[in-house]
Amino acid sequence: MKFCKKYQEYMQGQQKQLPAVDFKKLKKILKKCRKDFESHQDHDGQSCPHHCPLCDGTFFPSLVKEMSAVVGCFNKRAQKLLELHLASGFRKYFMWFQGRLQKDHAALIQEGKDLVTYALINAIAVRKILKKYDKIHYSKQGQAFKSKAQSMHIEILQSPWLCELMAFHINLRETKVKSSKAPALFEGCSLTFDDDKPSLSCELFDSIKLDIDLTCSICLDTVFDPVSLTCGHIFCYMCACSAASVTIVDGLKAAKPKEKCPLCRKTGVYEGALHLEELNILLSRSFHKYWEQRLQTERIERIRQVKEHWESQCRAFMGV
Numbered sequence: 001m002k003f004c005k006k007y008q009e010y011m012q013g014q015q016k017q018l019p020a021v022d023f024k025k026l027k028k029i030l031k032k033c034r035k036d037f038e039s040h041q042d043h044d045g046q047s048c049p050h051h052c053p054l055c056d057g058t059f060f061p062s063l064v065k066e067m068s069a070v071v072g073c074f075n076k077r078a079q080k081l082l083e084l085h086l087a088s089g090f091r092k093y094f095m096w097f098q099g100r101l102q103k104d105h106a107a108l109i110q111e112g113k114d115l116v117t118y119a120l121i122n123a124i125a126v127r128k129i130l131k132k133y134d135k136i137h138y139s140k141q142g143q144a145f146k147s148k149a150q151s152m153h154i155e156i157l158q159s160p161w162l163c164e165l166m167a168f169h170i171n172l173r174e175t176k177v178k179s180s181k182a183p184a185l186f187e188g189c190s191l192t193f194d195d196d197k198p199s200l201s202c203e204l205f206d207s208i209k210l211d212i213d214l215t216c217s218i219c220l221d222t223v224f225d226p227v228s229l230t231c232g233h234i235f236c237y238m239c240a241c242s243a244a245s246v247t248i249v250d251g252l253k254a255a256k257p258k259e260k261c262p263l264c265r266k267t268g269v270y271e272g273a274l275h276l277e278e279l280n281i282l283l284s285r286s287f288h289k290y291w292e293q294r295l296q297t298e299r300i301e302r303i304r305q306v307k308e309h310w311e312s313q314c315r316a317f318m319g320v
Helices: 003-012 023-039 053-086 089-097 105-137 141-151 160-173 237-243 277-286 288-318
Strands: 190-194 197-203 209-213 226-228 234-236
Touching (some): 003 023, 023 053, 023 105, 105 141, 160 197, 160 209, 160 277, 197 277, 226 237, 234 237, 277 288
Antiparallel strands (some): 190 197
């Protein structure tokens, strides 16, 4: 079965109508573009014109809109799922009162599996349609668009919520559902080590493999209290605060828009940073001794920063 038909059947089989890449429509645009391209005699037949009016005005805008909708839907659903798993205390009872905590762990895993499948099949659809674009236009603009999509935060495999779902799966697998026959969320998903450096590794279908480095590029140690910037890079929370020139009291939302990511040098990446709570749980269980040492070190630093903050506030209040 061709992917286009398989993709359409998958999306039509969903209980709820979800945003999707209109694979069939995009193929029609490329088909029309190819006919127009071949009908012009001023091209040598070996390369695409630098600007293709049909693709620039229809194909890429449509793809950007659809990818944005898919990523937005995935992030929102993943956030709700993980909120259910992480709920505790008064928040847990409040969610139970709202009727949101009626699912058992097996149901949570199945919902996570559905989310992952949704993300991956849309990632494959984007990859295939861009490959077809390059084949028709004899160009590499489709591959170049991938970099643009990452900078626009619409590449679904770069979503921090996918990282959270991977950690969520391992956390459940090692706790309450370890002895049950609950469906696997990821096949071959694990916390791996390469030269004592940890990473989340996952073998996915259609030759897709995810490897997420869990070493903070600032302190060069395993990420502690991990946070993902909007560019997708993961750091320790305190390291990210230091890079953003803010204190832990003010938080990353107080970072100025001009502050850059230490790795990719993009600006405006701190305000929408996401705390990776599932990953934090996974790492604290996997590196218990290291975690205790970092807790002690960070507690001292946090107390120092809080003390300095309130001393400066008092001096400002007193006019000193």
